[in-house]
Amino acid sequence: MRNAFLIAALAFGFACSSCKKDDGAGGKPAEMTEIVVGEYGSMTGSEATFGQSTHNGLTMAVEEINSTGGIKGKKVRLVNYDDQGKTSEVGTAVTRLITNDHALAIIGEVASSLSIAGGQIAQQHGVPMISPSSTNPKVTETGDYVFRVCFIDPFQGYVMARFATDAKDKSGLGLKKVAILIDQRQAYAQGLAKNFEDSLVKLGGTVVAKESYQGGDQDFSAQLTRFKGASPEAIYIPGYYTDVANIAKQVRGIGLTVPLLGGDGWESVQDIGGDAIQGAFYSNHYSSDENRPEVRNFVDKYTKLHGKAPDSMSALGYDAMMILKNAIEHAATIDHKAVRDALAATKDFQAITGRISIDANRNATKPAVVLKIVGKSTQTAASIAPL
Ligand code: PHE
Numbered sequence: 001m002r003n004a005f006l007i008a009a010l011a012f013g014f015a016c017s018s019c020k021k022d023d024g025a026g027g028k029p030a031e032m033t034e035i036v037v038g039e040y041g042s043m044t045g046s047e048a049t050f051g052q053s054t055h056n057g058l059t060m061a062v063e064e065i066n067s068t069g070g071i072k073g074k075k076v077r078l079v080n081y082d083d084q085g086k087t088s089e090v091g092t093a094v095t096r097l098i099t100n101d102h103a104l105a106i107i108g109e110v111a112s113s114l115s116i117a118g119g120q121i122a123q124q125h126g127v128p129m130i131s132p133s134s135t136n137p138k139v140t141e142t143g144d145y146v147f148r149v150c151f152i153d154p155f156q157g158y159v160m161a162r163f164a165t166d167a168k169d170k171s172g173l174g175l176k177k178v179a180i181l182i183d184q185r186q187a188y189a190q191g192l193a194k195n196f197e198d199s200l201v202k203l204g205g206t207v208v209a210k211e212s213y214q215g216g217d218q219d220f221s222a223q224l225t226r227f228k229g230a231s232p233e234a235i236y237i238p239g240y241y242t243d244v245a246n247i248a249k250q251v252r253g254i255g256l257t258v259p260l261l262g263g264d265g266w267e268s269v270q271d272i273g274g275d276a277i278q279g280a281f282y283s284n285h286y287s288s289d290e291n292r293p294e295v296r297n298f299v300d301k302y303t304k305l306h307g308k309a310p311d312s313m314s315a316l317g318y319d320a321m322m323i324l325k326n327a328i329e330h331a332a333t334i335d336h337k338a339v340r341d342a343l344a345a346t347k348d349f350q351a352i353t354g355r356i357s358i359d360a361n362r363n364a365t366k367p368a369v370v371l372k373i374v375g376k377s378t379q380t381a382a383s384i385a386p387l
Contacts, residue, residue, distance in 0.1 A: 032074060032334065033074060033075070034074055034075045034076070034077045035070070035071055035074050035075070035076050035077070035104050035328065035334065036076075036077050036079060036101055036102055036103045036104055037062070037076055037077070037078050037079070037103060037104065037105055037106070037107060037321070037324065038078075038079050038080075038081075038094075038097030038098070038101060038103030038105070038106040038107070038108075039054075039055065039058060039078055039079065039080040039081070039097075039106070039107045039108055040080070040081050040082075040083050040090065040093040040094055040097065040106070040108040040109060040114075040118060041054050041055060041080070041082070041083065041108050041109055041110060042082070042083060042084060042085035042109070042110065042111070042114075043055065043080070043082035043084075044082055044084050044085075045084040045085035045086065046085060046215070046216065046240070046242045046243075047085040047110070047111060047240055047241075047242070048085070049241070049267070049268040049271075049311075049313070050085070050109075050110035050111060050133075050240075050313055051082065051083075051085070051110065053267075053268070053310070053311050053313035053314045053317070054107075054108075054110055054132055054133070054313045054314065054316070054317035055080060055317065056302070056305075056306060056310070056314050056317070057132075057302070057310060057313065057314030057315060057316065057317030057318035057319075057321075058078065058107060058132075058317040058318065058320070058321050059078065060301070060302060060305065060314075060318055061317070061318045061321035061322055061325075062076050062078050062321060065321070065325055071325050071328045071329060072328065072329065072334065074334075076321075076325075079097060079101045079103065081093035081096060081097065083108075083109065083114060085111065085114070086114075087113055087114055087117050090109070090114050090117040090118045090121075091117065091121060093118070094106065094108075094117075094118045094121040094122060095121055098121070098122070098125045098127050099125075103127065104127075104128075104328075104334065104335075104336065104339060105127065105128040105129065105130065105324055105336070105339055106118070106122055106127060106128070106129040106130070107129070107130050107131075107132060107317070107320045107321065107324070108129070108131065108132075109131060109134060110131075110132065110133045110134065110313055111134065111186065111188060111240070112134040112135060112136035112138070112139055112186070112187045112188040112191070113136075113185075113186055113187045113188065114134075115129075115131040115134035115136075115139045115146075115148075116134075116136070116138050116139055116142060116187060119131070119139055119140075119142035119143065119145075119146040120142050120143075122145055122146060123142050123143035123144075123145050123146060126145060126336050126337065126340075127145060127336050128145050128146075128147065128336060128339050128340045128343055129145060129146050129147065130147045130148065130149060130320045130323065130324060130343070131146070131147070131148040131149075131150075131320075132148070132149055132150065132313065132316035132317050132319065132320040133148075133149075133150050133264070133285065133312070133313055133316045133317075134148060134150070134188070135148075135150055135151065135152050135153045135156055135188065135192070135263075135264065136152070136153055136187045136188050136191045136192075137152050137153065137154065137191065137363075138187060138191075140361055140362040140363055141361075144340070144344075144362070145336075145340050146362060147343050147344075147358060147362040147363075148362065148363055148364060149316060149319050149320050149323055149351065149353070149356055149364050150264075150285055150316055150353070150364060150366070151285070151363070151364060151365065151366045151368060151386070152363050153188070153191050153192045153195045153263075154195045154198075155365075155368065155386060155387060156192060156195065156263055156264065156283050156368060157192055157193075157194070157195025157196035157197075157198065157199050157238075157263075158195070158196075158199040158384075158387065159283045159368045159370065159384045160196055160236065160261055160262075160263065160281075160282075160283050160370070161196050161199035161200040161202075161203055161205065162199070162203065162384060163261075163281065163283075163370045163381070163382055163384070164178060164200065164205065164234055164236075164261060165200065165203040165204060165205050171381065171382050172382075173234065173259060173281075175205075175233035175234055175259075176204065176205045176206060176233065177205070177206055177208045177230075177231070177232050177233045177234075178200060178205060178206070178207055178208065178232055178233065178234050178235070178236050178261075179207070179208055179209040179210070179211075179227045179230055179232035179234075179235045179236070180193050180196070180197065180207055180209070180210045180211075180235075180236045180237075180238070181210075181211050181212070181213065181220070181223060181227075181235060181236070181237045181239070181247060182210070182211070182212045182213070182238065182239075183212070183213060183214070183215045183238075183239040183240070183243060184212045184213065184214055185214050185215040185216075186215060186239070186240070188238070188240075188263075188265060189238045189239050189240075189265070192238035192263050192265075193210075193236070193238050196236055196238065197210075208230040208231065208232050209226060209227050209229075209230035209232060211223035211226060211227065213239075213243070213247075215239070215240065215243055216243070217243070218246065219250075220246070220247050220250045220251075221250065221254065224247075224250055224251060224254045224256065225254065227256065228254060228255070228256055232258055233258055233259075234258050234259045234260070234261050235251060235256070235258060235259075235260050235261065236261045236262065237260060237261070237262050238262060238263045238265065239262070239265055240265045240266075241265065241266050241267065241268050241269035241272070241273075242272070244262060244265070244266050244269050244273070244277075245269050245272045245273040245274075245276070245277065248260055248269075248273050248276035248277045248280065249273075249274070249276040251276065252275070252276040253276075259279065259280065259281065260277070260280035260281075261280065261281050261282065262280065262281075262282040262283075263282060263283050264282070264283060264284050264285060264312060266280075266282040266284075267282075267284065267311050267312050267313060268311060269282075269373070270373045270375070270376050270377065270378060271376055273373070277373050278373060278374070278375075279372065279373065279374075280372075280373050281370055281371065281372050281373075281381055282370070282371055282373075283368050283369070283370055283371075284312050284368065284369050284370075284371050284378075285312040285315065285316055285353045285366070285368065285369075286312050286315050286352065286353040286354065286369065287369045287371060287378065287380045288309040288310060288311070288315075289379070289380060290380075294350065294351075294352055295352055298310065298315065298318065298352045302314060312353070315352040315353050316353055318352055319351040319352050319353050319356065322349075322351060323343070323346055323349055323351065323356060324339075324343070326342075326346065326349055327339050327342035327343040327345075327346060328342070330342040330345070343358060343362075344358055344362065345358070346358040353366065354366040354367055365386045366386060367383060367384060367385045367386060368383075368384050369381075369382065369383050369384075370382040370383075370384070
């Protein structure tokens with residue numbers, strides 16, 4: 001009896017509260033008038049630019065899709081929940097997207113720790129999830145329904161180690177001794193610190209001091225005093241922008257003048273870091289001054305809408321939605337499994353942040369850029385190809 005009921009439910013696709021999975025496209029196939037895409041992100045909190053920038057890029061993609069006829073004739077409806085940048089809020093947000101809103105697929109999060117939490121839920125329900133920008137390898141290890149459209153941290157760590165150690169005539173900084181300051185609360189910071197250190201050592205450099213903090217801390221004087229004693233030639237801070245701005249001010253306050261280096265989590269630090277962050281370098285997914293025509297079009301359109309150039313999270317949010325559109329178009333049917341399979345088959349998709357092919361581990365292999373902070377803006381200092 002139960003089997004017969006399940007078969008009927010599958011055949012007719014009607015809503016069923018006891019079924020584990022629904023079709024994700026809002027009811028009976030004949031009535032599928034829209035495609036629901038779920039989004040969870042930090043719209044508020046200390047990482048608020050992560051959620052807001054991503055949302056701006058995502059919304060732009062959805063508007064473009066809907067104004068040109070939708071996907072397979074269906075309009076996309078984006079449902080967004082604010083997780084406040086807290087792992088504890090992710091469960092509610094992702095579960096709601098799946099069970100209340102019947103999202104066909106989910107886009108999120110930016111911060112790796114939150115994507116790991118959200119990915120586990122999406123995986124349990126068999127709903128495809130795409131993280132636009134979480135770079136910790138563990139994110140996609142949560143299961144075969146979890147994807148990303150960005151590179152991963154072993155590569156990102158290598159990029160900054162290369163840039164630090166490359167000779168000056170090879171557009172590097174030509175230095176060897178680095179101190180590292182790590183946010184213990186974030187999987188991203190811990191992983192990236194290790195990846196950077198591994199590459200630095202392979203390239204002939206040394207970590208002369210290593211200290212940690214908890215995201216949100218206000219006083220870094222103990223750690224920075226110890227750094228001073230170790231005479232580093234640079235300080236690597238693989239954390240998020242709000243903490244990085246505070247740290248940079250205290251680094252300069254204590255009289256350390258060496259270059260500051262970081263990763264993609266720095267994005268938007270130039271808005272709040274003031275003098276202390278000038279001349280610092282960080283690895284990133286794209287640069288809004290690239291000349292590729294798709295970048296120029298995207299930057300012009302976004303700037304007209306928002307009055308400022310799109311950062312990498314906006315570009316990756318846009319790319320995540322466009323990759324999902326491409327997958328739904330190629331999927332044999334509009335359901336979670338078929339969309340998952342089509343996402344896994346993505347090859348050579350020309351995105352804003354570069355050409356994206358999804359590999360066997362559901363990650364994207366792409367080049368990275370190193371940006372230098374100049375005023376409230378950035379300049380491209382290097383571009384490093386995938387290994
Ligand atoms: N890569 C970071 C993480 O995994 C998030 C991030 C991406 C932050 C892009 C800013 C820009 O946690």
